[in-house]
Amino acid sequence: MKTGRGGAEIRKRAGARVGTDLKDLYQEVIIDHNRRPRNFRKMEDATRTADGFNPLCGDQISIYVKLSDNVIEDVAFHGVGCAISKASASLLTTALQGKSREEATALFKQVRAMLTDGPAGSVMPESMGKLAVLSGVWEFPMRIKCATLAWHTLMGALEATGERVTTEEET
Amino acid sequence: MIATASSVHSRKSRAVQDYTDGAGALDMHRVRQAFPIFKEKVYGKPLIYLDSAATSQKPLNVIDAMSRFFLMENANVHRGVHYLSERATEAYEGARSKVQRFLNAGDSHEIVFVRGTTEAINLVAQTYGRAHLRSGDEVLITAMEHHSNIVPWQMLCEQTGASLRVAPMDDAGCLILDEMEKRIGPRTKLVAVTHVSNALGTINPIRRIIDMAHAYNARVLVDGAQAAPHLNIDVRALDCDFYAISGHKMYGPTGIGVLYGKSELLNAMPPYQGGGDMIVSVSFEKSSYAVPPHKFEAGTPNMVGAVGLAAAIDFLSDVGGEALSEHESDVLTYGIRALSRMPMVRLIGAAPERVGVISFVLEDVHPHDIGTILDREGIAIRTGHHCAQPLMKHFGLPATARVSLACYNTREDIDALVEGLTKVQAVFQ
Numbered sequence: 001m002k003t004g005r006g007g008a009e010i011r012k013r014a015g016a017r018v019g020t021d022l023k024d025l026y027q028e029v030i031i032d033h034n035r036r037p038r039n040f041r042k043m044e045d046a047t048r049t050a051d052g053f054n055p056l057c058g059d060q061i062s063i064y065v066k067l068s069d070n071v072i073e074d075v076a077f078h079g080v081g082c083a084i085s086k087a088s089a090s091l092l093t094t095a096l097q098g099k100s101r102e103e104a105t106a107l108f109k110q111v112r113a114m115l116t117d118g119p120a121g122s123v124m125p126e127s128m129g130k131l132a133v134l135s136g137v138w139e140f141p142m143r144i145k146c147a148t149l150a151w152h153t154l155m156g157a158l159e160a161t162g163e164r165v166t167t168e169e170e171t
Numbered sequence: 172m173i174a175t176a177s178s179v180h181s182r183k184s185r186a187v188q189d190y191t192d193g194a195g196a197l198d199m200h201r202v203r204q205a206f207p208i209f210k211e212k213v214y215g216k217p218l219i220y221l222d223s224a225a226t227s228q229k230p231l232n233v234i235d236a237m238s239r240f241f242l243m244e245n246a247n248v249h250r251g252v253h254y255l256s257e258r259a260t261e262a263y264e265g266a267r268s269k270v271q272r273f274l275n276a277g278d279s280h281e282i283v284f285v286r287g288t289t290e291a292i293n294l295v296a297q298t299y300g301r302a303h304l305r306s307g308d309e310v311l312i313t314a315m316e317h318h319s320n321i322v323p324w325q326m327l328c329e330q331t332g333a334s335l336r337v338a339p340m341d342d343a344g345c346l347i348l349d350e351m352e353k354r355i356g357p358r359t360k361l362v363a364v365t366h367v368s369n370a371l372g373t374i375n376p377i378r379r380i381i382d383m384a385h386a387y388n389a390r391v392l393v394d395g396a397q398a399a400p401h402l403n404i405d406v407r408a409l410d411c412d413f414y415a416i417s418g419h420k421m422y423g424p425t426g427i428g429v430l431y432g433k434s435e436l437l438n439a440m441p442p443y444q445g446g447g448d449m450i451v452s453v454s455f456e457k458s459s460y461a462v463p464p465h466k467f468e469a470g471t472p473n474m475v476g477a478v479g480l481a482a483a484i485d486f487l488s489d490v491g492g493e494a495l496s497e498h499e500s501d502v503l504t505y506g507i508r509a510l511s512r513m514p515m516v517r518l519i520g521a522a523p524e525r526v527g528v529i530s531f532v533l534e535d536v537h538p539h540d541i542g543t544i545l546d547r548e549g550i551a552i553r554t555g556h557h558c559a560q561p562l563m564k565h566f567g568l569p570a571t572a573r574v575s576l577a578c579y580n581t582r583e584d585i586d587a588l589v590e591g592l593t594k595v596q597a598v599f600q
């Protein structure tokens with residue numbers, strides 16, 4: 001961030017006053033994955049790709065998968081998006097390396113349930129490893145689509161329908 | 172507040188509200204008092220509403236006028252001979268006359284009630300456009316249009332074989348008039364241009380554009396959605412052919428808007444939708460249509476919406492004029508200066524002539540995240556592409572954060588915004 005010395009001073013003034021619920025959303029892991037997204041690259045030799053788009057906020061994401069014998073040998077992403085969608089995509093790529101297609105699908109369903117059903121749902125964040133940091137998104141209904149975009153796009157890539165994935169119904 | 176019987180009859184000679192202080196400036200306490208919503212708390216914090224370009228908040232006189240209509244005047248218009256129908260018709264047609272004066276149209280028949288700007292533009296595209304455009308003709312729009320002033324023309328071009336051309340904009344967010352003029356010629360049948368950009372606040376030199384178009388006999392539709400709450404509009408001085416506005420952006424309710432059209436154009440246009448109220452007589456062989464504006468108002472209209480819009484015009488005329496534009500431009504200038512001082516803020520657009528809109532981005536923080544964090548501070552801004560994706564593409568951005576002002580905003584709102592942005596930065600530190 002090109003804020004020079006101002007940044008530190010500003011932090012001193014305001015840093016301690018970030019509301020607790022915002023902290024649920026912008027957890028440190030999310031901020032970190034947003035700033036240094038993992039596997040953030042275009043993959044030349046991907047066997048499956050899909051593009052995801054959230055027309056509401058302009059987020060655009062491409063997921064690249066190298067699938068061999070039903071196993072995800074490599075997965076990467078590229079695009080533009082908010083902190084939530086970028087961090088979610090980054091976490092996705094770290095969680096799915098080496099997983100089977102079935103495992104990926106199961107994880108997709110768990111993440112989706114955690115995000116949309118919240119604490120009342122069947123998925124305990126504690127069982128989700130690093131992906132648990134996404135559970136705070138549930139409190140921010142307007143942001144759930146940001147967090148699910150990468151996952152829907154991944155499913156699009158694995159199913160390889162070749163269609164663009166969007167968070168909105170299109171006709 | 173429940174209206175008393177006497178207030179029903181006060182429509183003709185209503186009491187003018189004075190919102191100025193002794194020195195001719197707006198009395199902000201009184202202005203804000205007129206908007207009940209500011210009593211609400213957002214996450215326990217006072218509401219700071221900086222999203223009026225999306226929709227403005229509603230003053231009490233609009234809310235009262237609408238509830239009064241339902242409480243005391245409701246009946247269908249133009250249909251009954253009974254007392255209430257007469258009263259409802261009077262209210263509805265009275266609203267039309269008020270809009271006529273607001274736009275300075277020559278005749279109330281030139282005022283067509285529609286759902287909003289979007290419907291007004293679609294109406295012109297599907298009636299005037301379908302009747303007059305042929306393959307080889309051109310429709311000219313600009314790079315800063317709202318999707319509602321792009322898509323209806325694309326649909327029309329698909330239907331007629333006409334082609335859509337686009338006048339470019341510079342990096343300050345101003346139309347390049349020379350380039351625009353080059354794109355107007357004998358093939359140009361329609362020019363559709365926004366009076367004020369919703370994403371940047373730019374005020375376009377609409378009169379000059381209209382002259383350029385009329386030199387080639389092209390008709391001009393002006394999208395006035397963002398102009399109506401801020402500028403004095405005079406459709407006769409502009410000499411525009413069509414002018415579109417939305418009630419909800421100018422302190423009125425949603426679901427009501429206006430298409431102004433010159434009489435001779437409206438008279439020659441085919442109807443828009445078929446139904447009741449738009450006919451003179453119907454038989455199974457043939458129906459004959461009513462004259463404008465009723466020809467374009469099929470079905471039971473949004474009566475209470477029209478009543479609310481009329482009250483909004485009253486509000487604008489009470490609060491409006493010099494005092495309002497001075498106040499809004501003071502807060503705008505203050506806001507631009509405050510945001511420019513923040514090192515991480517990059518302002519988008521720098522039109523010298525603009526209304527109270529500030530678009531910006533932060534280094535390394537996506538607008539969506541800005542919006543969520545400000546929201547928890549009680550500050551409402553718009554983030555996204557503002558229904559102007561081609562404009563966003565011009566600036567190479569997927570989205571911006573947008574602050575938009577109305578009469579109730581103050582310098583303190585800007586101070587709160589600056590503090591909120593400081594918190595945004597702290598989160599992403």
Ligand SMILES: Cc1ncc(COP(=O)(O)O)c(C=O)c1O
Pocket residue numbers: 224225286287288289290317319320365367368369394396397417558
């Ligand atoms: C410039 C402009 N034109 C058109 C519209 C469409 O108005 P409405 O949604 O009220 O039909 C808007 C607002 O959304 C706008 O800002």
